[in-house]
Every structure is written in structure tokens, then in C-alpha cells.
Amino acid sequence: MLVGRFLSIAALAGFGALSGQTTEELEGRGFDWKPALRQSAMFLGIQHGFRLWTEPGTREHLRGPFVKDYFHSARGVRGWGDGDPPIVNYVGHPMMGAVAGNIQVQNDPRGRTKTFSLSSGYWKSRMKALAWSTAYSVQFELGPASEASIGNVGFDRRSAGAVDLVVTPVLGLAWQTTEDALDRYVVAPVEGAIENRAVRLLARSMLNPSRAFANLLRGKVPWYRDYRAGLFR
DSSP: HHHHHHHHHHHHHHHHHHHTTTTHHEEEEEEEEHHHHHHHHHHHHHHHHHHHHHHHHHHGGGOOOHHHHHHHHHTOOSOOOOOOHHIIIIIIIHHHHHHHHHHHHHTTTTTTTSSSOOOOOHHHHHHHHHHHHHHHHHHHSSSSSSSTSSSTTTSSGGGSOOOHHHHHHHHHHHHHHHHHHHHHIHHHHHHOOOHHHHHHHHHHHHHHHHHHHHHHHHOOOOOOOSSSSSSHH
């Protein structure tokens, strides 16, 4: 425990030095709300923009009375399924939850330097990510800028169910922590064994797709890591 604590402090000190902050300042900083909300809004805009571009039904439902149709749609959640194919519910939505979770992590000074482990610090950080992902999922499904308001998903009772509200954050957490484990136990060893930058870049990006997308939302390259040196230094 003492050795682990020493290494954690040493790592924080190193990151603090790189950013011009002391360890105490880094640990004491609060959550970065403004960039987290901005990145979440960007992600939301990308998702709804894609829906409007690819779904004629979504565009069609914009023509009705907005407020009335929104509340009617938001009350339309019935049962489990929502009529979407399994790849949407059980692959697309978990990845969405993982992206939202990574937005929380990368804006949490305490959490963004945590690597996968069984430590309470790591899991406490990822529980915060789960909470953020849950809030994002509820907003995406039922909030004022949601599928219910933009396109009236749920207006037809067969088109809305509890599946996405549950699967997005819960399996999103599983996706996110799996990426964390891959980064520690697969990507990092690859970087240590292979000098080819292209291979290392692809390993970081392709094996951590939700982290890569969240990085783009904050203006970083997809392969950026808060806790490891860049590939081009």
C-alpha cells in the first residue's frame, strides 16, 4: 500500500510538473465543469446531426407542435425493447455510454490519471463516470434536447423502451473499463516492445475507440493519454 501510494504521488508530481502545477494543486482541483459540459454538448450535437441526416422519419416529425409532441413522446417509454436492432442497443449505445464516461474522466483531475486496477480510487473514479453517463443517457433519450423532442421517438409507443436508458450507462461502464484494461495490459506492452510509431498510434486508437472519440471532443489527437508521454516526443 505504501509503495502504491508513493508511486501514485510520484506520478501526480510528474504530471503536475508538466502542467506547471504542484501535486497538491493537481489533487485539490475540482471537476472541470465548463469543458465537460461543452464536450457533452458537442457529442450530443454530433449524434442528433447524424440522426437528422440519416433518418427521414426524424426530419418528418419536426413538423408537428414541438412541446405537445415532445411531452407525448417522453411519456411513451413502455417495456424493455424499442424496436432497434441488437447492434444498435447492445453495441452502439454501450459505446455511446463509454464516450460519455470518458468525457467525465478526462475532466476530472483526480480520475484522468487513473489506470485500470482493483483499487478503490480507480473504481470510485469510474463510478463518477457511470453517473455522468447515466445523466447523459437520460438527457439523450428524454431530455429537452433528446430523441423524444427531436424526432419524437416514443410518439409511437413501440419505438421507446427502457433498454437504452439501462444499457447505455451500465454496458458503457463495462466498455470503458475494458478499454482501460486493454490500454494497460495490451497497448502499453506493445508500445514498450515496438518502436514503429504507426503501430503504436493504431494500437492506442483502435483498441480504445471511445477514449479516442472523447479525446477529439476536447481537441486532442485520438491517441492522447493523460498518464503517458505522447508518441511524437
